[in-house]
Amino acid sequence: xxxxxxxxxQHPTPAPLVLPERxxxxxxxxCSPVQRECIHKYLQQFWEVAPQGRAPIFxxxxxxxxxxxxxxxxxLLHERAKLDMRxxxxxxxxxxxxxxxxxxxxxxxxxxxxxxILVLDDIHFVTVAEVSTFxxxxxxxxxxxxxxxxxxxxxxxxxxxxxxxxxxxxxxxAALARRMRDAGEGFTVLT
Numbered sequence: 001x002x003x004x005x006x007x008x009x010q011h012p013t014p015a016p017l018v019l020p021e022r023x024x025x026x027x028x029x030x031c032s033p034v035q036r037e038c039i040h041k042y043l044q045q046f047w048e049v050a051p052q053g054r055a056p057i058f059x060x061x062x063x064x065x066x067x068x069x070x071x072x073x074x075x076l077l078h079e080r081a082k083l084d085m086r087x088x089x090x091x092x093x094x095x096x097x098x099x100x101x102x103x104x105x106x107x108x109x110x111x112x113x114x115x116x117i118l119v120l121d122d123i124h125f126v127t128v129a130e131v132s133t134f135x136x137x138x139x140x141x142x143x144x145x146x147x148x149x150x151x152x153x154x155x156x157x158x159x160x161x162x163x164x165x166x167x168x169x170x171x172x173x174a175a176l177a178r179r180m181r182d183a184g185e186g187f188t189v190l191t
Contacts, residue, residue: 002051003148007083007116017078019087023071035069038189043076049186050081055117055150057184059157059164060191066154069189070119073152077117085117090137091125097133109136113143117150124155127171138176145179153180161190 019026028036038056042049049055056073058066071087078085100108112118118140126137144151157167168177181188 004047004051004083004116011084012082014078014082015084017075017085017087019071019075020089023067023087026068026071026075028072028076031065031069031072032191034189034191035065038187039069039073039076042073042187043080046077046081050117050150051148053145053148053150054183054185054187055152056187056189057152057180058154058189058191060189061158062156064191066156066189066191067121070121070152070154074117074119081117083116085119086112086115087119087121088112089121089125090123093136094125094130094133097130097136105136109139109143112140113147113149115149117152118144119152119154121154122156123153124157124171134172138173141176141179145183151183153184164188164190 028039031039035058038058042056056070058069060066074085074087077083096108097105120137120141123137126133141151157164157171165177165181168180171177172180
């Protein structure tokens with residue numbers, strides 16, 4: 001029995017999915033062909049790859065529909081998998097990190113680690129320069145990956161194919177880039 005099976009047994013009715021307003025009407029037809037292919041592939045393989053913590057990573061220039069694709073995917077997953085899912089904006093994490101009392105950080109990190117499926121939108125807002133927020137990002141992602149919880153990631157990073165992981169290692173750390181690559185293996189979309 002996987003953690004997904006245990007979660008579904010303990011939480012038979014998923015919490016409502018809350019998306020940013022601009023993505024509430026996200027539709028598969030609005031995604032690029034490569035994004036649609038990734039979404040279909042992930043939906044078909046979800047019950048096999050999700051217990052391994054694998055999930056799509058959408059990288060590319062601003063405005064190419066990465067967040068829209070993530071919104072479509074999480075909406076379809078929520079309908080089909082009947083699991084709790086959460087949408088988080090990394091840009092908001094920077095703000096939250098500056099305003100959240102330090103004593104509440106640990107419980108917030110645990111909350112982000114426990115949700116079955118997490119979309120972490122716009123992680124490019126968090127870099128090693130944002131030391132405290134980067135520590136939160138690292139703790140959340142590491143905790144999720146160690147527990148094999150899928151995290152769908154989007155980032156406005158225009159990277160040449162074949163160099164994306166080396167570039168991410170310079171933006172974040174080699175260890176984080178390697179974990180991202182492994183979690184997104186077979187589901188990374190460069191647009």
